[in-house]
Amino acid sequence: MKQSEIFIAFLTIIRREIRRFMRIWPQTLLPPAITMTLYFAIFGNLIGERIGKMGGFSYMEYIVPGLIMMSIITNSYSNVSSSFFSAKFQHSIQELLVSPTPNWVVLMGYVLGGVARGLFVGLIVTLLSLFFTHLQVQNLFVTIIVVILTSVLFSLGGFVNAIFAKSFDDVSIVPTFILVPLTYLGGVFYSIDLLPDVWQQLSLLNPVLYMVNAFRFGILGVSDISVGWAMFIIMSFIVVLFSYSLYLLNRGQGIRN
Amino acid sequence: MTHAIEISDLKKRYESGFEALKGINLTVEKGDFFALLGPNGAGKSTTIGILCSLVNKTGGKVSIFGVDIDEDFATAKKYLGVVPQEFNFNVFETVFNIVVTQAGFYGISRDVAAERAEKYLKQLELWDKKDTPSRMLSGGMKRRLMIARALIHEPQVLILDEPTAGVDIELRRSMWEFIKKLNEQGTTIILTTHYLEEAEQLCRNIAIINRGEIVENTSVKSLLKTLNMETFIFDLDSKVESPFSIAGYPITFINDGHSFEVEIAKGQTINDVFVFLSEKGLNVISMRNKSNRLEELFVKLIKDKE
Numbered sequence: 103m104k105q106s107e108i109f110i111a112f113l114t115i116i117r118r119e120i121r122r123f124m125r126i127w128p129q130t131l132l133p134p135a136i137t138m139t140l141y142f143a144i145f146g147n148l149i150g151e152r153i154g155k156m157g158g159f160s161y162m163e164y165i166v167p168g169l170i171m172m173s174i175i176t177n178s179y180s181n182v183s184s185s186f187f188s189a190k191f192q193h194s195i196q197e198l199l200v201s202p203t204p205n206w207v208v209l210m211g212y213v214l215g216g217v218a219r220g221l222f223v224g225l226i227v228t229l230l231s232l233f234f235t236h237l238q239v240q241n242l243f244v245t246i247i248v249v250i251l252t253s254v255l256f257s258l259g260g261f262v263n264a265i266f267a268k269s270f271d272d273v274s275i276v277p278t279f280i281l282v283p284l285t286y287l288g289g290v291f292y293s294i295d296l297l298p299d300v301w302q303q304l305s306l307l308n309p310v311l312y313m314v315n316a317f318r319f320g321i322l323g324v325s326d327i328s329v330g331w332a333m334f335i336i337m338s339f340i341v342v343l344f345s346y347s348l349y350l351l352n353r354g355q356g357i358r359n
Numbered sequence: 360m361t362h363a364i365e366i367s368d369l370k371k372r373y374e375s376g377f378e379a380l381k382g383i384n385l386t387v388e389k390g391d392f393f394a395l396l397g398p399n400g401a402g403k404s405t406t407i408g409i410l411c412s413l414v415n416k417t418g419g420k421v422s423i424f425g426v427d428i429d430e431d432f433a434t435a436k437k438y439l440g441v442v443p444q445e446f447n448f449n450v451f452e453t454v455f456n457i458v459v460t461q462a463g464f465y466g467i468s469r470d471v472a473a474e475r476a477e478k479y480l481k482q483l484e485l486w487d488k489k490d491t492p493s494r495m496l497s498g499g500m501k502r503r504l505m506i507a508r509a510l511i512h513e514p515q516v517l518i519l520d521e522p523t524a525g526v527d528i529e530l531r532r533s534m535w536e537f538i539k540k541l542n543e544q545g546t547t548i549i550l551t552t553h554y555l556e557e558a559e560q561l562c563r564n565i566a567i568i569n570r571g572e573i574v575e576n577t578s579v580k581s582l583l584k585t586l587n588m589e590t591f592i593f594d595l596d597s598k599v600e601s602p603f604s605i606a607g608y609p610i611t612f613i614n615d616g617h618s619f620e621v622e623i624a625k626g627q628t629i630n631d632v633f634v635f636l637s638e639k640g641l642n643v644i645s646m647r648n649k650s651n652r653l654e655e656l657f658v659k660l661i662k663d664k665e
Contacts, residue, residue: 103433103466104466106466107465107466107467108466110463110466110467110468110469111463111464111465111466113463114460114463114464115463115464117460117463118456118460121456122451125451188449189449192447192448192449192450193443193445193446193447194447194448194449196413196443196447197447197448197460197461197464197508198464199411199412199413200411200412200413200436200439200441201436201461201464201465202432202433202434202436202437202464202465202466203464203465203466204433354415358412358413358414358415359373359405359408359413359414359415
C-alpha cells in the first residue's frame, strides 16, 4: 500500500471507532460523567471536608486529578477491549483482515480510537470537576503528555485483553478484578506517604501509581514519585505492550485459524 | 502466462491435528467462472480462507495474479473481493457506512468510495436502504450488501462462498444475473455452492474437493461428458393401467401411474422410449431430468474416493 492509502486506512479505523463510541454515548460517555460527579460530590465535598488537607491541598483538589485519570484509564481500556472483541464476535474483524491494511495500522487505529474516547471522557470529567473546585494547571506539557501516554498504554492493554478474550465475560473480568483495584490502590484517593513502609514499597509496583502521580504533578505540581521516572515507566510499558500486541496480530492470535 | 489464482501443494493442518488440505494444486484462469465444489468439511472454506488471509496455511504456495502471498500479501489482497458464507459485518452500522468503511481499508478516498457505494448499492437494489442499520435488512439484502462491500475496491477476482444459501429463487436469479454480468466484464469469479445446478449453468470450469484433496479439476463440459447414466421423468396425459417395461431401459412408475422414470445409459437414445410409447398409444405431456446431472457426477466422485 502507498503511504497515502495507509493514511486513509488509518483514518478510516479511527473514524469508525469514534463513530462507535459516539453512537452509543449512553453506554460510553454518560456513565463516567454520572459516576465522577457522584465521586466529586460524596468523596470530595461531603467526606473530603472532614478529611482536611492532603499534600497541602484540599481533599477535593487532591482527588480531582486522580479521578480524571481513572476515567481516562477505564475508558481507553474498555473502548478497545469491547470494540475489538465485538468485531471478533461478529466476525466483522474479517473486513480488516481481508484488506491490505498493515497490522501495525490496524493496531494504531484501534489504539487511537481508545485514546480519543479516553480524552473525550477526560475532558467531560474535567469540565464537571470545575463545578466543585478550581483547577490551575501547573505544568501543561506534563499534563498533556501523561494523559496521552496513559490512554495509549491502557488502549494497548484493552487490545491484548480483546485478543485473548473468548467471551464477553473475559472482557469484563480484567477491568473488574485487575484494573479497578490497581486504580483504587494507585493513589487516586490518597498519598502513599500515608501508608506503612511495606505498603508504600508494594505500591511502587503498581504502574497506575506513576500515571496518577505524574498527572497530579502536571495539575497540582505535587507528586509522590519522580515525574521523569514515571514517564520512563509509562513509555517502557507502551513499548512492551505495543510490540506484544503487534506480535499477536501478526501471528493471528484469536482472529485467524 | 499469469493465472488469476495459482495454488500448489497447499496444506493446512489445524491445531487439533485435523488435516483440512493435503497438498492441493489448483489453477484458475483470468476471466474464468470457476466452481469449487465439495461436501461439508471437504476443505473449500479453508482454501478460500487461506486465499483471503483468514486462515494461515501450513505449507504450499499461493499466487494471486502472479503475486505470491508469502512475499506481498497486501498487493495480492487488492486483487481479491470476498463474499463469505456467514454475515460478517457490524450489525449496528448502516449499509452505506459498511461499504464506504471497507473502501477505506483499501486506501480508497471517501469521495471515490461514496461514488462507488452509490453505484453498487443501486445495482444491487440497496440504495434505498443506505441509511438502514444492517441488522434491519432481510437475509437476501444482507447477502447483496456483502457483494457490494466485496466489490467496492473493484477486485479482479470475486470469491463467493455459498452466496445463495437461504436466498429465495427470485433473488438468487437476479443475483446470478448480476454476477454473470461482472464475469462478462472481465472479473474472475470463484464460486462454492451446494446448488449444483448453479455450478452447471454458470461455471465453465470446476474443481471437486473431498477430504482435503482435489478429486476432479476440469471443464464442466468435459465432466458432464463422463456421465454414463441419466434419469428422465416422463409425465403422461393419463394413468397407466397396466405397467409396462422397455427392454434395456429400467423403468419405475411414480405419481400413481401418471408418470415414470427411465434410465438412459450412454449410447442409448430417448427415441426408443418415444417409439414404444407411440406404439402403446400413450401421450407424453412433459419430460425432464430427474436430478441435476452434475449432482449425479458429484455424488459418484465423492463416493469413489471414500
